[in-house]
Amino acid sequence: xxxxxIGWRYKNIRGGLNDVEVTLGNPPSRWTLIxxxxxxxxxxTMHLFRAAFSGEQLAPEDVRxxxxxxxxxxxxxxxxxxxxxQVYRITLQLNYDTGTVAYHTARAKTQSGGKQLGHVLPQELxxxxxxxxxxxxxFDGELARQIRDLNRENAADAIKTxxxxxxxxxxxxxxxRLVIEEQQRSSGTTRTQTSQGLKALRTxxxxxxxxxxxxxxxxxxxxxxxxxSRSRVAEFDAAIRDHMQQDNDFRSRVNDLEIRRTAIDKExxxxxxxxxxxxxxxxxxxxxxxxxxxxLGHKMQRLKLPKTMSLEFFHELAEQASCICGRGIGPQEKxxxxxxxxxxxxxxxxxxxNAIKSAVxxxxxxxxxxxxxxxxxxxRIAQRHKLNGDWDRLQAERVAAGDVELERxxxxxxxxEDEIPEIEDQLEALTSTDTAVQQRHGVNEKSNIPLCxxxxxxxxxxxxxxxxxxxxxxxxxxxxxxxxxIERRALELIKERLKDATNAKLRTLIPTxxxxxxxxxxxxxxxxxxxxxxQQVSEGQSLAIAYAFLTSLFEQAPYRLPFIVDSPAGSxxxxxxxxxxxxxxxxxxxxxMFVISSEREGFAEPFYARKDVIYRTIWRDEFDTTxxxxxxxxxxxxxxDDNGGKxxxxxx
Amino acid sequence: MAFQLPRESRDYFKLLxxxxxxxxxxxxxxxxxxxxxMIGLSKKELSAESDVESDKFVDGYPSDYQSHADVxxxxxxxxxxxxxxxEKNDRSSIEKEMLRLLDQNSPTRLSEEGIRLLNLYAGTGFxxxxxxxxxxxxxxxxxxxxxxxxxKEEANSATV
Numbered sequence: 001x002x003x004x005x006i007g008w009r010y011k012n013i014r015g016g017l018n019d020v021e022v023t024l025g026n027p028p029s030r031w032t033l034i035x036x037x038x039x040x041x042x043x044x045t046m047h048l049f050r051a052a053f054s055g056e057q058l059a060p061e062d063v064r065x066x067x068x069x070x071x072x073x074x075x076x077x078x079x080x081x082x083x084x085x086q087v088y089r090i091t092l093q094l095n096y097d098t099g100t101v102a103y104h105t106a107r108a109k110t111q112s113g114g115k116q117l118g119h120v121l122p123q124e125l126x127x128x129x130x131x132x133x134x135x136x137x138x139f140d141g142e143l144a145r146q147i148r149d150l151n152r153e154n155a156a157d158a159i160k161t162x163x164x165x166x167x168x169x170x171x172x173x174x175x176x177r178l179v180i181e182e183q184q185r186s187s188g189t190t191r192t193q194t195s196q197g198l199k200a201l202r203t204x205x206x207x208x209x210x211x212x213x214x215x216x217x218x219x220x221x222x223x224x225x226x227x228x229s230r231s232r233v234a235e236f237d238a239a240i241r242d243h244m245q246q247d248n249d250f251r252s253r254v255n256d257l258e259i260r261r262t263a264i265d266k267e268x269x270x271x272x273x274x275x276x277x278x279x280x281x282x283x284x285x286x287x288x289x290x291x292x293x294x295x296l297g298h299k300m301q302r303l304k305l306p307k308t309m310s311l312e313f314f315h316e317l318a319e320q321a322s323c324i325c326g327r328g329i330g331p332q333e334k335x336x337x338x339x340x341x342x343x344x345x346x347x348x349x350x351x352x353x354n355a356i357k358s359a360v361x362x363x364x365x366x367x368x369x370x371x372x373x374x375x376x377x378x379x380r381i382a383q384r385h386k387l388n389g390d391w392d393r394l395q396a397e398r399v400a401a402g403d404v405e406l407e408r409x410x411x412x413x414x415x416x417e418d419e420i421p422e423i424e425d426q427l428e429a430l431t432s433t434d435t436a437v438q439q440r441h442g443v444n445e446k447s448n449i450p451l452c453x454x455x456x457x458x459x460x461x462x463x464x465x466x467x468x469x470x471x472x473x474x475x476x477x478x479x480x481x482x483x484x485x486i487e488r489r490a491l492e493l494i495k496e497r498l499k500d501a502t503n504a505k506l507r508t509l510i511p512t513x514x515x516x517x518x519x520x521x522x523x524x525x526x527x528x529x530x531x532x533x534x535q536q537v538s539e540g541q542s543l544a545i546a547y548a549f550l551t552s553l554f555e556q557a558p559y560r561l562p563f564i565v566d567s568p569a570g571s572x573x574x575x576x577x578x579x580x581x582x583x584x585x586x587x588x589x590x591x592x593m594f595v596i597s598s599e600r601e602g603f604a605e606p607f608y609a610r611k612d613v614i615y616r617t618i619w620r621d622e623f624d625t626t627x628x629x630x631x632x633x634x635x636x637x638x639x640x641d642d643n644g645g646k647x648x649x650x651x652x
Numbered sequence: 653m654a655f656q657l658p659r660e661s662r663d664y665f666k667l668l669x670x671x672x673x674x675x676x677x678x679x680x681x682x683x684x685x686x687x688x689x690m691i692g693l694s695k696k697e698l699s700a701e702s703d704v705e706s707d708k709f710v711d712g713y714p715s716d717y718q719s720h721a722d723v724x725x726x727x728x729x730x731x732x733x734x735x736x737x738x739e740k741n742d743r744s745s746i747e748k749e750m751l752r753l754l755d756q757n758s759p760t761r762l763s764e765e766g767i768r769l770l771n772l773y774a775g776t777g778f779x780x781x782x783x784x785x786x787x788x789x790x791x792x793x794x795x796x797x798x799x800x801x802x803x804k805e806e807a808n809s810a811t812v
Contacts, residue, residue: 265675272676272792276683279795280716282723285690286802292694293723296730303743306750345747348756356729356754356761359722374799377792428666433707436660527674 001125004028004082004590005562012075012094013048014068015041016620020628024592024614026082031585032592032614033604035635040618042594046566049138051101052079052090055119056131060099067096083122090119128559133161136550140566143546156520159494162557168487172480179460179476183467201466205459208445212452219430219449226423229416236413240395243406250398257391264384268377275373283363290366297361306345306353314341495520501552502545509544509579517549524549540572547580551587562590569595569603577602585610597639608632654708656771657681658688658699658778664787668794676791682714685774689724691801692777696731699775712759725761728770729753 006026010017017040024032036042044066051058066075075094080087087108092101105120121129135143136158160166183202244254278284283293299305318337322328329337345353399407429441433450441448445455457477464473502524503516518527524545554561563584569577581603585591595604607613615635618628629635662669665684671677678684692699713721729749738745755763762770784801788794 268792269674269676272795275795276676276678276791277716280683280686281720282690282727286694287805288694288803289690289727292730293726296726299740299746303741303746305743305747307747343744343748343751345751346756349751349754352725352754352756352761353750356722356726360726363723368805370799371805374796378796381792381796432662434660434662434705437663440663 001084001122001558002082002560002589003125003562005564005592006080006082006087008045008049008052008080009078010041010045010048010076012068012072013041013044013066013077015039015044016618016626017041017044018068018626020618020626022616022618022628023080026087028590029614030590030612031607031610032616033607033635034592034594035597035600035615035617035638036594037619038596040620042566043140045594046138046140046564048077048092049079049564050131050134052077052092053134053138054129054131055090055103055121055126058101063094063099063101064096066094073097083125088121089115090121091115125559128161130161132157136162137554137561138564139546139550156491156495158553159491159498159520162553162559163490163494164558165487165491165494168483168490172483172487175476175479175483179464179469179473182469182472183463186467186469198463198466201459201463205456205463208452208456208459211446212449212456215430215447215449215452219427222423222427222430226420226427229420229423233413233416233420236409236416240406240409240413243403243409244394244398247398250394253394257387257394261384261387261391264380264387268380268384271373271376271380275370275377278373279370283366284368285370287368290363290368293360294364297357297364300353300357301361305357306350310350311341311344311346314338314344497556498549498552501555502548505548505552505583506545508583509548509576510541515541515545517545540576543570543572544576544580547584551584555587560589562592563588564592564594566594567596567599568593569599572603574602578606581606600636604635608636654711655682655685655767656704656707657685657709658775659703659705660782661685661688661778664778664782667787667789668791671790678791679716680714681709682717685709686717687798688777688781689770689774690727690777691780692773692775693727693731694802695773695776695780696734697776698735698769698772699779701772703775703779704771718759721759721761724770725754725766728762728766728773731773732769 004027005024006028007021007023009021011019016036022034047062048066050056066077068075073096075096077092077094079090081090082088089106091104091106093104094101102117103119104115104117106115107120119126160169241254241258245251283290314337317323318329318334318341320329395406395410399410425441428437429443429448431449432438432441432443438448438451443451445451460473460477461470464470499517499520506515506517516527518525526545550563554563568584569580572580577599585607607615614630615632616628616630617635617638618626619638620626661684662681665678668678668684669681717724732749732753733740733746736745736749738749753763753766753769754761755766760767780801781798785794785797788797
């Protein structure tokens with residue numbers, strides 16, 4: 001489904017947007033660069049776009065925030081889009097006195113043709129365009145920060161919504177509802193249970209479900225706290241490093257230690273990963289294994305295993321009237337041949353044994369380097385211990401010399417580090433499936449999610465039995481599990497594909513540090529060659545990561561949506577601006593980019609060679625009149641001192 | 653029948669699976685199972701059924717292990733021939749063992765009985781590892797200590 005933004009119109013909206021209409025054509029140009037000085041209403045426009053696309057109910061204070069002055073009581077914003085080439089006009093009528101918004105939708109070529117009350121879009125699109133989701137294609141720097149924020153579920157939620165995996169969750173919920181309906185219907189006819197008994201069973205199930213929901217909520221809270229604490233420890237580490245580097249006497253020693261520690265950590269990660277990867281081949285673990293494989297191979301060779309005669313051969317023989325030697329095969333012989341045939345491998349099994357034989361014989365000349373790698377790791381672990389000791393001594397020297405700030409940072413970090421095992425412990429008690437761990441924590445179905453899950457299943461079964469819907473419930477459970485599996489595997493596959501596509505783009509955008517997405521769990525977990533797990537990224541890197549992820553997310557999605565972005569190059573350095581400017585335009589069928597004059601350099605320049613681009617400048621002149629220009633030359637030379645848009649001027 | 657972890661091994665290896673400081677870690681639960689299994693197969697002793705978890709943790713080999721399915725099957729056959737004291741020239745018994753342990757239709761190459769035994773060997777391996785190594789804090793230290801569980805390489809004939 002293809003959605004295009006054709007234009008929009010403001011009436012009595014704050015900023016320089018009192019009575020302005022912006023049209024992009026139908027079909028619109030593929031790329032639109034809109035230059036507006038700060039204060040003209042870029043942020044306001046982004047808010048209005050999100051509301052108009054999602055149809056969200058705005059809070060009264062949000063509505064009043066659009067009010068241009070106390071003199072006006074109402075305002076209006078109209079969004080004009082095409083959906084599968086049909087034009088829709090969505091109007092927000094803003095009542096500033098009551099703080100309310102009313103939506104109206106008008107469709108061209110409909111029988112009624114006129115406006116109707118409400119936000120009326122095709123159902124398929126309506127369910128996609130949630131408030132949260134619109135933020136992904138009507139995009140600003142705030143989202144870039146959230147996408148890499150490990151406390152949020154934005155990345156995973158976006159995948160589920162865009163690739164319609166949320167439909168599977170809906171299907172599961174529907175099956176759940178059907179079971180309840182069936183049980184209610186059936187309990188009306190059952191004679192074996194009193195209605196009170198059934199009610200008690202249902203209450204018990206509801207109690208267990210509510211408890212499970214509470215426990216899961218607690219799990220999410222604890223996980224978020226844990227991520228936050230870990231992130232704060234990393235921030236303290238960075239603050240301690242920065243603080244130590246402020247002292248001229250210590251700077252070179254700190255830097256030297258940092259460089260060496262980073263190098264050792266990287267080597268440890270590299271060697272551990274490559275060793276683990278090698279050891280997944282059993283023959284790489286030890287020569288003993290190679291010897292055993294080799295002996296097995298020789299044994300099979302010597303004994304001519306597997307035998308060439310197969311089970312099938314004897315079954316065929318048993319069907320014959322006589323043997324190859326001429327003797328007849330009667331019923332008694334047939335039975336003996338068939339019975340003894342079971343001692344022979346089938347042709348398929350012979351194939352397997354031959355494959356094993358061939359595999360084990362491959363290793364006769366193999367060698368293992370585990371010993372070498374273990375020594376390399378051992379050496380580096382010792383070096384890391386020594387460097388950590390040096391680092392601790394360096395800090396102790398500073399503290400002894402009266403560095404109160406360092407002492408404070410160290411203490412706070414230490415307190416935080418003490419909290420982490422406690423949170424991990426609580427999480428373990430809450431989520432462990434290991435009986436020994438459950439016993440150690442003394443948990444039961446009221447305090448452990450897997451046990452509570454088992455309790456819910458148990459009570460579901462009891463209710464099903466009482467209402468005579470056991471088979472129905474069993475089938476429903478099977479259906480739910482099947483859907484869950486599909487959902488989980490589909491999400492994992494999509495995540496993996498997105499991760500690879502994002503990383504391919506990041507190699508171009510951030511070539512120096514090789515920042516990568518290590519995994520998409522809730523949000524994006526990053527790693528880099530230099531630091532392993534990458535906790536801290538700059539604003540520019542953050543924006544580049546968001547672009548790489550979002551473009552990957554949308555490029556294979558079943559919907560084509562316009563990509564609207566505010567300050568697309570704000571915090572990027574000049575080189576990354578050019579890279580982004582080259583990379584992202586080709587990935588969207590329509591892009592609308594709101595820029596200020598200082599962003600043109602690097603970002604807007606690569607567009608000048610493209611066709612199908614609108615260069616629009618919107619500003620207010622010295623008489624407070626809103627002006628619009630579509631001239632490229634004007635766009636290129638426009639300057640603003642960003643004084644609320646009023647002092648904007650063309651620099652001709 | 654599918655793969656079952658040695659009981660209590662999740663707790664023992666938890667830091668290697670959940671490591672979050674950016675260092676190397678086990679990618680899957682199968683990694684921890686495999687490291688136990690290799691020691692167990694080398695030791696050629698089965699653990700008790702009660703030493704493994706009752707629920708499966710995975711149905712088949714993860715992608716990193718699929719190409720080694722034949723070799724793991726070979727090591728299982730070898731361990732079982734040794735454990736049962738089958739003479740090296742007893743062709744018929746050896747072939748019977750293969751019949752018992754292999755299943756051409758399984759992606760693991762192993763029959764249900766083969767996988768059940770593999771789980772029990774992993775149970776023994778875990779016992780050996782846990783007796784020798786305190787719960788590992790990180791993968792690099794575990795790999796160094798795991799290497800020490802094997803005989804010195806110039807004395808290949810020694811057993812674990």
